Amino acid sequence: xxxxxxxxxxxxxxxxxxxxxxxxxxxxxxxxxxxxxxxxxxxxxxxxxxxxxxxxxxxxxxxxxxxxxxxxxxxxxxxxxxxxxxxxxxxxxxxxxxxxxxxxxxxxxxxxxxxxxxxxxxxxxxxxxxxxxxxxxxxxxxxxxxxxxxxxxxxxxxxxxxxxxxxxxxxxxxxxxxxxxxxxxxxxxxxxxxxxxxxxxxxxxx
Amino acid sequence: xxxxxxxxxxxxxxxxxxxxxxxxxxxxxxxxxxxxxxxxxxxxxxxxxxxxxxxxxxxxxxxxxxxxxxxxxxxxxxxxxxxxxxxxxxxxxxxxxxxxxxxxxxxxxxxxxxxxxxxxxxxxxxxxxxxxxxxxxxxxxxxxxxxxxxxxxxxxxxxxxxxxxxxxxxxxxxxxxxxxxxxxxxxxxxxxxxxxxxxxxxxxxx
Amino acid sequence: xxxxxxxxxxxxxxxxxxxxxxxxxxxxxxxxxxxxxxxxxxxxxxxxxxxxxxxxxxxxxxxxxxxxxxxxxxxxxxxxxxxxxxxxxxxxxxxxxxxxxxxxxxxxxxxxxxxxxxxxxxxxxxxxxxxxxxxxxxxxxxxxxxxxxxxxxxxxxxxxxxxxxxxxxxxxxxxxxxxxxxxxxxxxxxxxxxxxxxxxxxxxxx
Amino acid sequence: xxxxxxxxxxxxxxxxxxxxxxxxxxxxxxxxxxxxxxxxxxxxxxxxxxxxxxxxxxxxxxxxxxxxxxxxxxxxxxxxxxxxxxxxxxxxxxxxxxxxxxxxxxxxxxxxxxxxxxxxxxxxxxxxxxxxxxxxxxxxxxxxxxxxxxxxxxxxxxxxxxxxxxxxxxxxxxxxxxxxxxxxxxxxxxxxxxxxxxxxxxxxxx
Numbered sequence: 001x002x003x004x005x006x007x008x009x010x011x012x013x014x015x016x017x018x019x020x021x022x023x024x025x026x027x028x029x030x031x032x033x034x035x036x037x038x039x040x041x042x043x044x045x046x047x048x049x050x051x052x053x054x055x056x057x058x059x060x061x062x063x064x065x066x067x068x069x070x071x072x073x074x075x076x077x078x079x080x081x082x083x084x085x086x087x088x089x090x091x092x093x094x095x096x097x098x099x100x101x102x103x104x105x106x107x108x109x110x111x112x113x114x115x116x117x118x119x120x121x122x123x124x125x126x127x128x129x130x131x132x133x134x135x136x137x138x139x140x141x142x143x144x145x146x147x148x149x150x151x152x153x154x155x156x157x158x159x160x161x162x163x164x165x166x167x168x169x170x171x172x173x174x175x176x177x178x179x180x181x182x183x184x185x186x187x188x189x190x191x192x193x194x195x196x197x198x199x200x201x202x203x204x205x206x
Numbered sequence: 207x208x209x210x211x212x213x214x215x216x217x218x219x220x221x222x223x224x225x226x227x228x229x230x231x232x233x234x235x236x237x238x239x240x241x242x243x244x245x246x247x248x249x250x251x252x253x254x255x256x257x258x259x260x261x262x263x264x265x266x267x268x269x270x271x272x273x274x275x276x277x278x279x280x281x282x283x284x285x286x287x288x289x290x291x292x293x294x295x296x297x298x299x300x301x302x303x304x305x306x307x308x309x310x311x312x313x314x315x316x317x318x319x320x321x322x323x324x325x326x327x328x329x330x331x332x333x334x335x336x337x338x339x340x341x342x343x344x345x346x347x348x349x350x351x352x353x354x355x356x357x358x359x360x361x362x363x364x365x366x367x368x369x370x371x372x373x374x375x376x377x378x379x380x381x382x383x384x385x386x387x388x389x390x391x392x393x394x395x396x397x398x399x400x401x402x403x404x405x406x407x408x409x410x411x412x
Numbered sequence: 413x414x415x416x417x418x419x420x421x422x423x424x425x426x427x428x429x430x431x432x433x434x435x436x437x438x439x440x441x442x443x444x445x446x447x448x449x450x451x452x453x454x455x456x457x458x459x460x461x462x463x464x465x466x467x468x469x470x471x472x473x474x475x476x477x478x479x480x481x482x483x484x485x486x487x488x489x490x491x492x493x494x495x496x497x498x499x500x501x502x503x504x505x506x507x508x509x510x511x512x513x514x515x516x517x518x519x520x521x522x523x524x525x526x527x528x529x530x531x532x533x534x535x536x537x538x539x540x541x542x543x544x545x546x547x548x549x550x551x552x553x554x555x556x557x558x559x560x561x562x563x564x565x566x567x568x569x570x571x572x573x574x575x576x577x578x579x580x581x582x583x584x585x586x587x588x589x590x591x592x593x594x595x596x597x598x599x600x601x602x603x604x605x606x607x608x609x610x611x612x613x614x615x616x617x618x
Numbered sequence: 619x620x621x622x623x624x625x626x627x628x629x630x631x632x633x634x635x636x637x638x639x640x641x642x643x644x645x646x647x648x649x650x651x652x653x654x655x656x657x658x659x660x661x662x663x664x665x666x667x668x669x670x671x672x673x674x675x676x677x678x679x680x681x682x683x684x685x686x687x688x689x690x691x692x693x694x695x696x697x698x699x700x701x702x703x704x705x706x707x708x709x710x711x712x713x714x715x716x717x718x719x720x721x722x723x724x725x726x727x728x729x730x731x732x733x734x735x736x737x738x739x740x741x742x743x744x745x746x747x748x749x750x751x752x753x754x755x756x757x758x759x760x761x762x763x764x765x766x767x768x769x770x771x772x773x774x775x776x777x778x779x780x781x782x783x784x785x786x787x788x789x790x791x792x793x794x795x796x797x798x799x800x801x802x803x804x805x806x807x808x809x810x811x812x813x814x815x816x817x818x819x820x821x822x823x824x
Contacts (some may be wrong), residue, residue: 012636012689018218019434020642022225026233026302027644034309039316060302064295068288071218089682096644096678102310103652104664109655116664141348148734224424232439234507240515245522252516252528266508270501274494277424396527430630434637438645438714446721457733458722472714476707480700483630529721 052106091127167174258312297333335363464518541569670724709745747775
């Protein structure tokens with residue numbers, strides 16, 4: 001009974017994480033406020049919420065992407081210790097903070113707001129990568145994950161933060177263009193998946 | 207280890223979905239604002255929230271219906287891949303958006319508000335049907351579900367969106383009548399259940 | 413494959429219910445608004461929120477009591493059909509509505525507000541009893557529950573609604589006294605537990 | 619069938635607790651309100667929310683710490699009765715109340731606000747220790763936990779409340795210093811862990 005720092009499961013880590021994800025995904029809608037106009041002006045007032053809708057959809061999709069990645073990583077993480085619990089909590093902190101910069105972005109839509117918003121997503125990506133890297137180094141991952149695969153998964157985790165850093169740079173030149181930079185995550189992930197399959201011989205690039 | 211795109215379970219998909227459903231069901235009540243009147247005027251002010259109560263109850267019942275359908279479909283879905291995760295997330299997006307058109311409807315009660323509200327439910331129904339159809343085609347469903355049964359379940363999934371499209375049409379003629387159109391979901395489901403049992407010989411029309 | 417109306421488990425019913433309970437328990441605190449006064453007046457302003465605190469604590473305790481009862485009943489409910497799913501959803505509707513009358517009560521504290529508040533709890537109690545009674549009659553309960561035990565559990569479920577009806581009556585005479593009527597639930601449950609043990613020979617009066 | 623007061627599992631207690639923790643962790647962000655200023659003043663307005671950020675981070679970290687402790691304690695608690703359910707609910711009451719004093723602290727930042735805030739954390743710590751102590755005395759804990767270990771875990775549970783009491787005292791002298799007192803929890807836990815390992819010969823000081 002010498003080593004029980006932590007334990008052989010991640011059930012409650014996943015339950016807490018799913019709870020936080022579910023709440024953040026649902027809270028995002030709260031930034032839509034019912035306009036206070038006459039009934040005839042309502043369609044125009046709702047159409048005016050276009051910027052809000054874009055930041056809402058982007059946040060939902062990126063949070064969804066992170067849920068999928070979290071879900072995928074924890075299929076291979078099979079044990080935990082105190083440090084992993086804290087790293088996961090810090091990741092959840094960065095996820096649960098998202099509604100605030102999302103609303104800032106929806107209301108102001110300035111370069112400053114975009115920088116905060118993108119920085120929040122950089123933090124999200126870096127912290128989830130830290131969760132994975134720590135778990136892999138501490139041998140909490142399933143035996144089937146080779147060291148090479150673990151390293152490649154770490155690299156994948158840095159794609160999304162790198163793209164958001166790029167979007168911050170782009171925003172200093174052209175703010176409207178910056179909004180479209182996150183779309184680069186999709187082809188970058190595809191390139192990574194192809195490379196991963198070539199290296200590891202496994203089609204799981206989820 | 208060639209095929210691990212996704213995995214052999216749907217536990218966390220169901221956990222995330224239950225979380226989103228629970229939050230949406232509970233957030234719906236937040237649209238009721240405590241009236242700011244004198245104590246003697248409170249009963250009248252509360253009685254004035256009748257439209258709000260109707261849209262609240264309708265939303266709760268339809269979201270509840272979708273939870274039951276989701277619950278029922280996922281009893282037969284036994285595996286997932288990345289596409290199914292995304293389809294389910296899009297379905298949850300449409301569910302989590304509901305509090306906004308519900309509140310618009312409760313506050314304004316115009317034809318425009320009803321159109322948005324009904325369109326949201328059309329989206330909810332179409333996306334859940336897409337989840338099912340994809341899962342059935344990708345052979346993620348339990349062996350006991352025949353192709354004929356899967357097709358019939360797809361058709362059932364389109365009943366509710368079709369009824370909401372109908373209600374949008376009715377609203378162009380008579381808005382008050384449109385509110386009652388969703389009630390048609392009940393007999394339509396019953397007809398479907400009878401037909402399903404005749405075709406498949408299974409009483410499960412849940 | 414003739415009878416699969418519903419299924420042999422209640423996992424997701426319990427998950428959805430726990431989600432709604434957790435959210436309602438947590439949302440109750442949102443009615444406390446940070447006072448907008450000078451720093452020196454803050455202690456007095458917070459002390460003024462006493463009525464709010466009482467309705468908050470009462471709601472938390474009664475919702476907690478219903479979670480315990482729900483938890484206890486579903487230890488014995490082992491299967492479900494569509495009707496049980498709907499009855500449970502209606503019960504959750506009544507639970508998720510509670511924050512509104514709680515806030516009405518905290519803000520106004522009139523006899524009208526108390527009547528709405530108490531009626532909401534009557535509904536909660538009656539609907540949970542309906543869940544149990546239906547499950548027991550449909551033979552979804554564990555074999556160890558005799559018909560006599562099931563009937564006694566139904567009676568217990570009506571204690572709390574009866575006490576809240578009584579509190580509505582008391583409020584017509586003396587509002588302050590009505591606040592204390594729910595305390596009667598405690599001795600009434602104790603009497604029931606003693607009687608149940610005598611009849612059934614089981615100490616589980618949870 | 620004489621003793622079934624409660625039951626042989628804690629699944630739903632953990633599910634409800636994880637739900638409440640997830641919601642509280644996520645609700646904390648709602649206190650950040652989007653400033654209502656011109657776009658050029660936004661950076662300064664956001665920078666002004668520094669006090670809010672500090673109380674937000676402190677609350678998130680302490681709630682996270684309590685989730686970890688709760689998670690750890692319930693790995694050893696294997697059964698429950700009605701009293702344990704109520705003690706856990708009271709603990710959740712104290713957790714779910716936290717967003718209010720956190721916001722009070724973020725907005726006012728006075729000694730009075732700090733006292734309320736710290737008192738809430740004292741309550742959280744004392745109630746979780748009560749959960750553990752009751753479970754240990756009622757023999758709901760796993761056999762591997764000796765009486766000596768259970769007592770030491772009780773003592774650990776009182777570290778955090780004691781530190782918050784100390785911070786209330788410090789706040790009467792110097793408010794700014796009081797904010798840093800909770801940091802003492804970290805070395806105190808380390809000292810405890812070392813002592814525990816010496817006494818029990820187990821490295822689990824999580």
